[in-house]
Amino acid sequence: MNCARLLIQQLESYGVDTAFGIPGVHTIELYRALGQSRLAHHTPRHEQGAGFMADGYARANGKPAACFIVTGPGMTNIATAMGQALADSVPMLVISSANHRPTLGRGQGRLHEMPHQSETLAGVSRLSHSLNDPAALPEVLARAFAVFQSARPGPVHIEIPLDIIDAPAPTEPTRPARVFPPAPAPAALALAGNWLGNAERPLVMLGGGSAAYPEAARALVEQLDAPTFTTINAKGVLGREHPLDLGATMSLPAARCLAAGADVVLALGTEIGETDYELDAEGDFHLDGKLIRVDIDAEQLGRNQAADLAIQADAGETLRGLAERLPASAARDGAERAATVRRRLALAEDPELAPYAPLFTTLNEALPDAILVGDSTGPVYAGNFLASMPAPRRWFNAATGFGTLGYGLPAALGAALAQPDLPVVALVGDGGLQFVLGELGTARDLGRPVAVIIWNNNGYEEIRRYMSLSEVPHLGVDLTAPDFPSLALSYGCRHAHVGSPASLHAALGRLDEADSPLLIEVDAAAWAASL
Structure with a gap:
């Protein structure tokens, strides 16, 4: 040994x-x-x-x-x-x-x-x-x-x-200990339950820390009848199109207005950080009501938003503990309040988001159970607002937080290995994909029918847009994209060229025809013209 x-x-x-x-x-x-x-x-x-x-x-x-x-x-x-x-x-x-x-x-x-x-x-x-x-x-x-x-x-x-x-080591491995995360203090649960039980306009904010507990999260928000924000890493925790789910819209004016009017806010497993709550970077996301923060990281409880009650604990244990201390149900017009916000947001009609709405409608129709893995690219930024997933762990990307390029394709391959029975789609831009072109070889080695949707706009379109808004010349953002059909052929992958939702739907229908990756190149200009 x-x-x-x-x-x-x-x-x-x-x-x-x-x-x-x-x-x-x-x-x-x-x-x-x-x-x-x-x-x-x-x-x-x-x-x-x-x-x-x-x-x-x-x-x-x-x-x-x-x-x-x-x-x-x-x-x-x-x-x-x-x-x-x-x-x-x-x-x-x-x-x-x-x-x-x-x-x-x-x-x-x-x-x-x-x-x-x-x-x-x-x-x-x-x-x-x-x-x-x-x-x-x-x-x-x-x-x-x-x-x-x-x-x-x-x-x-x-x-x-x-x-x-290569040095000698003990011949008998040590048995792993069973490790349990911290549970919430009973006194903290009692106080939180009292505040929430007496709230008139409660609000729930679920972060990635709740992703492992969808049933408990769904039960609690329904018990509270509370509109709920689910961050990018919590997307799908409440299921698809849940009437209380406002998704990752916290940085938008109508959603901020709702948050400011809440009398008690329960935030579980969320940083309440800039890339979820303050995408405009103006620092004006605020909560006037009592804030109950639950996080497994003690230091995180003191960051970004000051809490009235801070509980260091596992999100699942807290969700279940609160459910035991609250009335069986309460009518607080939560679904109506959430619906009002959605009408005011009108996401599918927003000029910046509307071109991408048919993309997610098409994906939902063609591959309703798919895991969607994104890079830092326009469709993914839009999908953070637009996409609705049937379960957690079906939507994740590198468009926020550290925000690296080149993430989408290899992360999608990892997801395909983790969930071999689910279809997997990588959403990438032509710029970001060029960080990791070699991983197409890895994709072919794995022999999985992963769909790689390439949003081809010949460069770094998001940075071009920011440059235009800031009146900066377009320098360093116009790139020559590969000849994707030849690239796919050289790696033994399949290729489809699409320019409309209908042609994308048809291409996705061929995903399982072979055990090899399918590169679906979307001509961004043709797509826009087809709408």
Whole structure:
């Protein structure tokens, strides 16, 4: 038994079944152990892709995957993906190598030498640890999974020096502990229940922390008869077209007016941050009523909006505890209040959103159960307002938070591995896709019929638009897109060119005709002309 074998055995005992990575000379021993395990391994074309795939995998099924990454450049490559996962509280276990301990910090020009690698990655991790004793590995992994299971999740990085990877290790793996997240204090539940029970105009704000508890969330908001905002990472928690669900519209005037008029607000598992609540960045989102904040992260309870009652606890335990302390039901005209806001918002008629509304109508008709994974691109920005999903974990993207480009395709591949029985669609722009073109090869290797909808407007259209609004010349935003039919052919993928909702619907109908990715290129100009 050496450290590498112990690592793989421990991961299996924690239920990890999937790993992503690109082998290197510094990780050979890890791959020797991996080849003798039950873990499925998938190779991206870039370490950033490994991180995005692990991100999409975890968002789609709630389970962390492992990434095996080589020292130095492998770690700087995956750092962007770790930053995205950190911003959105996505669990991810990154295992890297490091140079031999006697050489660390000496600047001798060793292969992949990176001074202070663990410290560098600490900025995009919940925990970054350098393992110096194989016997300590079970303890370090226990800390990692405690973060995943009972705290605000995010990436955990463990680096293992080359002389430790192959060193002798304890022959008996440690049994993982059962870890439960913190429960709400009874006194806090009683006070929150009293406020909510006596409220006349309650409002609920659900964030990504509620995604694992759709039944409890739906039961509580119906019990309260309260209009509910669901953030981008909570989309689908209440189901499709729920009468109380106002979606991620918190930054729009009619929704802000409703929020300001609420007498009691319950915010569960949400940062109440800029990219959900203040997209205009004017800082005027405010709540005049009593604010009850529930978050698994104690520090988050004090950020962005001051709470009248702050509860550090798991969202699910809190939802169930509150339901027991509230009357069976209360009529507060919640659905009517929500409907009034929707009429005032008139999202499908908004000039900036209207061109994309037929896109989501078509996706809903053609693939009603699909997981939609987005990059930073116009359709995804619009979909954050327009899309309505049947369940949580069906809509996620990189258009907010860390906001990286290149996320959509590899994250969609991770989602396809996590939920093989559901159709998966990547929504990308021609600009963002060019960050990760190589991952089309990964897509073909996987042999899954993932749809990649490419919104082709020959460049960075969102930045062009901002430049126009700011009277800045269009510099650096007009790009030459690849010849997508030839590109698809070269990677063994299928291709369809569409310019209208009808042609898109027809193309999506061919998704399952073969076990290969389907690139659907949408001519943005033709689309607009067809409406």
